[in-house]
Structures are given as structure tokens and as C-alpha cells.
Amino acid sequence: MTTPDLRQELQQIQTDPRIDRLVEELIGRVADKWTMLLIEILTENECCRFGELSRACTGISQKMLTQTLRAMERDGLVTRKVYPVVPPKVEYRLTDLGLGLSKAFCGVWLWAEAHHEEIAAARAAYEARQEG
Amino acid sequence: MTTPDLRQELQQIQTDPRIDRLVEELIGRVADKWTMLLIEILTENECCRFGELSRACTGISQKMLTQTLRAMERDGLVTRKVYPVVPPKVEYRLTDLGLGLSKAFCGVWLWAEAHHEEIAAARAAYEARQEG
DNA sequence: CCGCATCCTTGTGGATACTG
DNA sequence: CAGTATCCACAAGGATGCGG
Numbered sequence: 001m002t003t004p005d006l007r008q009e010l011q012q013i014q015t016d017p018r019i020d021r022l023v024e025e026l027i028g029r030v031a032d033k034w035t036m037l038l039i040e041i042l043t044e045n046e047c048c049r050f051g052e053l054s055r056a057c058t059g060i061s062q063k064m065l066t067q068t069l070r071a072m073e074r075d076g077l078v079t080r081k082v083y084p085v086v087p088p089k090v091e092y093r094l095t096d097l098g099l100g101l102s103k104a105f106c107g108v109w110l111w112a113e114a115h116h117e118e119i120a121a122a123r124a125a126y127e128a129r130q131e132g
Numbered sequence: 133m134t135t136p137d138l139r140q141e142l143q144q145i146q147t148d149p150r151i152d153r154l155v156e157e158l159i160g161r162v163a164d165k166w167t168m169l170l171i172e173i174l175t176e177n178e179c180c181r182f183g184e185l186s187r188a189c190t191g192i193s194q195k196m197l198t199q200t201l202r203a204m205e206r207d208g209l210v211t212r213k214v215y216p217v218v219p220p221k222v223e224y225r226l227t228d229l230g231l232g233l234s235k236a237f238c239g240v241w242l243w244a245e246a247h248h249e250e251i252a253a254a255r256a257a258y259e260a261r262q263e264g
Numbered sequence: 265c266c267g268c269a270t271c272c273t274t275g276t277g278g279a280t281a282c283t284g
Numbered sequence: 285c286a287g288t289a290t291c292c293a294c295a296a297g298g299a300t301g302c303g304g
Binding site: 006007009010013019021022023024026027028030031032033036037043058073074075076097100101102103104105106107108109110111112113114115116118119120121122123125126 | 138139141142145151153154155156158159160162163164165168169175190205206207208229232233234235236237238239240241242243244245246247248250251252253254255257258
């Protein structure tokens with residue numbers, strides 16, 4: 001697995017506390033389950049309608065879907081194109097900014113795919129320890 | 133900035149829906165603000181006491197700190213070592229698993245550092261559009 | 265010093281029903 | 285089809301006080 005040392009790169013960034021706060025807030029906004037899933041989906045099929053997203057994003061409620069998409073649009077991660085036809089047609093697609101985030105998330109997905117068994121094991125071990 | 137194509141790697145993973153659900157759940161667990169911050173902090177200073185973490189992790193409440201650390205311990209991301217002394221002394225440090233996640237998060241941090249201004253701009257533009 | 269227990273407030277998110 | 289609006293349950297999360 002190819003893992004370059006992004007860590008070093010990160011270490012070298014000047015740390016202005018005010019910017020840190022902004023960045024942390026941004027992380028809080030963007031690092032949530034639905035946002036990550038939607039970005040994944042929109043990376044795989046470049047252009048999606050509301051209903052497609054709704055079906056692809058298993059378990060999400062209409063409300064959360066709308067809400068998350070709005071937030072992403074606001075943050076410039078996706079564009080929302082409305083066609084003035086009946087029945088209505090709305091298309092979502094990632095912006096370059098969103099695509100960048102998608103790439104950044106790849107590492108996390110790969111990590112999760114690679115280690116979910118280890119984590120299940122760790123949990124089992126933890127439970128076992130509690131009982132003893 | 134060095135960004136290898138992790139995307140391709142990710143694409144090639146076989147997608148068993150059952151595993152996908154596990155992975156998504158894992159993402160939901162791990163992709164939260166406090167977890168990410170604590171991992172950052174524990175990457176920078178390898179070994180931390182409770183109080184240190186409390187101070188380093190600005191804004192976190194005692195409760196959330198304990199809760200998050202427990203969850204991380206349960207998932208095998210950190211170890212918790214208790215010294216039987218008075219006053220009590222407890223040390224936390226990342227496991228190899230936790231360190232791997234730390235690396236995976238680097239990309240997201242870098243992205244956030246690099247683009248927080250763009251996002252602020254996107255938000256401003258969005259607000260402006262709403263008023264018009 | 266580390267952390268659990270309790271109370272209480274706020275917000276998150278699901279279900280349902282209704283519109284252009 | 286693509287939402288908005290409303291209601292409601294539950295859980296997240298802060299504040300405080302106590303205990304090993």
C-alpha cells in the first residue's frame with residue numbers, strides 16, 4: 001500500500017491558533033458519515049439526481065439528504081442544477097473542491113476497509129476484559 | 133503536494149454489501165471531531181496524561197474526553213496505562229492501528245488547511261445568492 | 265489527579281403529510 | 285420528482301458534585 005509521508009507535510013504548516021480553530025470547525029462540518037458517503041457516491045457516478053442519491057445512500061432519510069446536500073452546496077463542495085421541467089429534475093455533481101476532499105477521504109476509506117476486522121477483534125477483546 | 137492515486141486502489145476493492153455496512157459504521161464511529169483531534173494530539177506527543185489531553189483538546193468537556201477515549205480504547209486505537217500511585221496517573225498512547233488512522237487523516241487535515249479560505253468564500257457567495 | 269454519576273438542556277434525526 | 289413543513293423521540297453533550 002502506497003502511503004507517502006503526508007505527516008511531515010502537515011507538521012510543517014505554521015500553526016496560527018485562529019486558523020486552527022477554523023480548520024477544526026471545518027473538520028467537524030465535513031467529517032460526518034453522510035457527507036463522506038455522498039462524496040463517495042458522487043465520485044463514482046459523476047452526476048446524480050436527488051432520487052439516485054437517495055437510493056444509493058442506504059439508510060439516509062429524505063430530510064438528512066436534503067440537509068447534507070444543502071450544506072455541501074453552501075460550502076462549495078457540490079453544484080446543484082435545477083431543470084425547469086415537469087416532473088422536476090435536479091442534478092448534483094462535485095466541484096473541484098469536492099473532488100479534492102474526495103481524494104483526501106480515500107485514505108480513510110482504505111484504512112477502514114483494511115482494518116475493520118482488527119477493530120472487531122479489538123472490541124471483542126475489550127468486552128472479554130471487562131467481564132474478567 | 134504529493135497525492136498518489138489512492139482512488140484507484142479504493143475502486144478495486146471488492147464490494148460485499150455486508151462489509152460495506154461494517155465499514156460505514158466504522159467511519160461513523162471514527163470520523164468525528166474529537167476523535168480526529170485526539171489522534172492528532174497523540175500523534176504529536178506520543179504519550180499523554182488525561183490532564184494534558186484535556187488542556188490540548190481545546191473546548192472538550194471532561195465527559196466527552198472520557199467517553200471518546202474509552203471508545204478509542206475499545207476500538208484498539210489507544211492504550212490506557214494506569215499507574216497505581218497517588219495521585220493517580222494514567223497515560224494514553226496510540227496503538228499501531230491508531231497510528232495508521234492518524235496517517236489516513238493527514239490527507240483530510242491537509243485538505244482543510246489548504247482550502248479553508250475557498251470554503252469561507254463559497255459560503256459568502258452562497259449567502260449573497262440567497263439575498264438576491 | 266482521574267473519572268464516574270447525575271441532572272438538565274439542546275439539537276439531531278426519523279416519520280409523516282403536503283406542495284409545485 | 286424533489287423537495288418543504290411539522291411533530292416528536294431520543295441521544296449528545298455541558299455543568300456540577302462526589303469518590304478512589
